[in-house]
Amino acid sequence: MGFLSYFISGVSLGAVYAIIALGYTMVYGIARMLNFAHGDIIMVGGFVIFTIVSTLGMPPLLGIIAAVAACTVLGVTTERVAYRPLREASSLAVLITAIGVSYLLQNIALLVFGSNPRQFTSVVTLPNLVLAGGALTISSTTIVTIISCIIIMIALTAFINKTKIGQAMLAVSEDRGAASLMGIDVNKTIAVTFAIGSALAAIAGALLCSAYPSLTPYTGSMPGIKAFTAAVFGGIGSIPGALIGGVILGVIENLSKAYISSQLSDAIVFAVLIIVLLVRPTGILGRKINEKV
Amino acid sequence: MAILEVKDLEVYYGVIQAIKGISFTVNQGEIIALIGANGAGKTTTLQTITGLIPAKAGKIIYNGTDITRVPGYKLVSMGIAHVPEGRRVFAEMTVLQNLRMGAYTRRDKTEVEETLKSIYQRFPRLEERKNQPAGTLSGGEQQMLAMGRALMSRPKLMLMDEPSMGLSPIYVNEIFDIIKEIHKSGTTVLLVEQNAKKALSIADEAYVLETGKIVLSGDAHEMMDNEQVKKAYLSE
Ligand SMILES: Nc1ncnc2c1ncn2[C@@H]1O[C@H](COP(=O)(O)OP(=O)(O)O)[C@@H](O)[C@H]1O
Ligand SMILES: [Mg+2]
Numbered sequence: 034m035g036f037l038s039y040f041i042s043g044v045s046l047g048a049v050y051a052i053i054a055l056g057y058t059m060v061y062g063i064a065r066m067l068n069f070a071h072g073d074i075i076m077v078g079g080f081v082i083f084t085i086v087s088t089l090g091m092p093p094l095l096g097i098i099a100a101v102a103a104c105t106v107l108g109v110t111t112e113r114v115a116y117r118p119l120r121e122a123s124s125l126a127v128l129i130t131a132i133g134v135s136y137l138l139q140n141i142a143l144l145v146f147g148s149n150p151r152q153f154t155s156v157v158t159l160p161n162l163v164l165a166g167g168a169l170t171i172s173s174t175t176i177v178t179i180i181s182c183i184i185i186m187i188a189l190t191a192f193i194n195k196t197k198i199g200q201a202m203l204a205v206s207e208d209r210g211a212a213s214l215m216g217i218d219v220n221k222t223i224a225v226t227f228a229i230g231s232a233l234a235a236i237a238g239a240l241l242c243s244a245y246p247s248l249t250p251y252t253g254s255m256p257g258i259k260a261f262t263a264a265v266f267g268g269i270g271s272i273p274g275a276l277i278g279g280v281i282l283g284v285i286e287n288l289s290k291a292y293i294s295s296q297l298s299d300a301i302v303f304a305v306l307i308i309v310l311l312v313r314p315t316g317i318l319g320r321k322i323n324e325k326v
Numbered sequence: 327m328a329i330l331e332v333k334d335l336e337v338y339y340g341v342i343q344a345i346k347g348i349s350f351t352v353n354q355g356e357i358i359a360l361i362g363a364n365g366a367g368k369t370t371t372l373q374t375i376t377g378l379i380p381a382k383a384g385k386i387i388y389n390g391t392d393i394t395r396v397p398g399y400k401l402v403s404m405g406i407a408h409v410p411e412g413r414r415v416f417a418e419m420t421v422l423q424n425l426r427m428g429a430y431t432r433r434d435k436t437e438v439e440e441t442l443k444s445i446y447q448r449f450p451r452l453e454e455r456k457n458q459p460a461g462t463l464s465g466g467e468q469q470m471l472a473m474g475r476a477l478m479s480r481p482k483l484m485l486m487d488e489p490s491m492g493l494s495p496i497y498v499n500e501i502f503d504i505i506k507e508i509h510k511s512g513t514t515v516l517l518v519e520q521n522a523k524k525a526l527s528i529a530d531e532a533y534v535l536e537t538g539k540i541v542l543s544g545d546a547h548e549m550m551d552n553e554q555v556k557k558a559y560l561s562e
Pocket of ligand 2: 365368369370411488
């Protein structure tokens, strides 16, 4: 039962990585940039919920809605102010800017909330699931996280395949110039992508902080890097790839923590990434991305 | 009446000037051919008209409106469609999805279906392959898809960049027949071609571009008999 329990919480951790990885993968696929500040949006979402629920004593659902709204605005604003002016610049310039945005967000949080960890109250208030006569307990946060991830994947896939703006996103990801010739506003499409990615980051923040309730300005940083790893692992630009990459990563991390060493678990995760990329440079589901000018 | 006027257009790639002050006019209802050797600046000219590349100087007037600084995506709903060089179909999307992208700016849903039907009539092969990813089509079929996609917006003016490039002779003839049909049904065509003979044979007026400058212009049929043109562009 021990293994099953570690495995299930690994899937749940992986589900959080997958939700964050979606933001990385969509922004990469459509705007062709690595938004290294994406992880810090999670932290901002966490602090919004913390303020509303723990400080102001309002219901968790309200906190989540406020976090989604705040992160969406933050993501779109960042794109408009920091990244859009660099649309024609080298990818290195964009990457450096994104790292700058990441530090900016961390330091603003440091200024407002200080560096002491804050105790985050779980947004999931359901009872835990007890199975096999008490031998296996699955926390309600774990269950809610996995279900949320499944719903998000289905909704996002439907959005992309069934809506006009979703199709525009596909077109922009394939050929920005040709998309513009179809009458698609490329800037608007990229802004929508940032909005969706950031809203998902807020949800990921709520779920992550519920499972690991210590909140600091650096909370988003490591999960951000892991989710980026998951996106690359699954094949950057691919939505099912983000899911597969996230879940595999979460399971490997949790099982390594349980059976090998909690200090080495991160090293093992990144070692697996390197091996996968040596064997399959495009990741598990990745396709060759032809760079277009 | 002029549907498109290009006046003293200059375009740069960084510090390199690709278009050196060209002017030309496209009259409503005509086929205008823009011919010239590889690297003359034909693609650059078309891409500047549809806003993929900014103009450094000069003016582009469409139906009396200055569109020089209008963002490219807005031109589709104004009636301009551009079939780009190299076709640039969305390879991972299906044929049908590609065609629907062509109608992206249209709000008249029932009429879009009519347009789709008429495009399937003109290109039966596209209907047969409508659920296939566009990347799996042959070169000629992709060219038809690129044209069908542009037609989905019901353009008044259609820019075509080397539609016959890399195609087998049978397809080349078919493509030129289709261009004639498109023109007959009322669309003005600005055609860029390296296949000068074919282009001049269907065009009304023609311009010859050489390293960013227009060196010759006039009636397309007279141009076919021009010794200079014969020597440079029609020798086979
Ligand atoms: N993206 C680009 N960057 C720099 N120079 C370019 C670019 N595209 C085209 N050029 C140059 O501009 C000139 C015109 O090119 P182009 O418009 O593609 O010619 P054509 O379509 O007539 O073959 C050429 O000298 C070409 O090398
Ligand atoms: Mg060209």
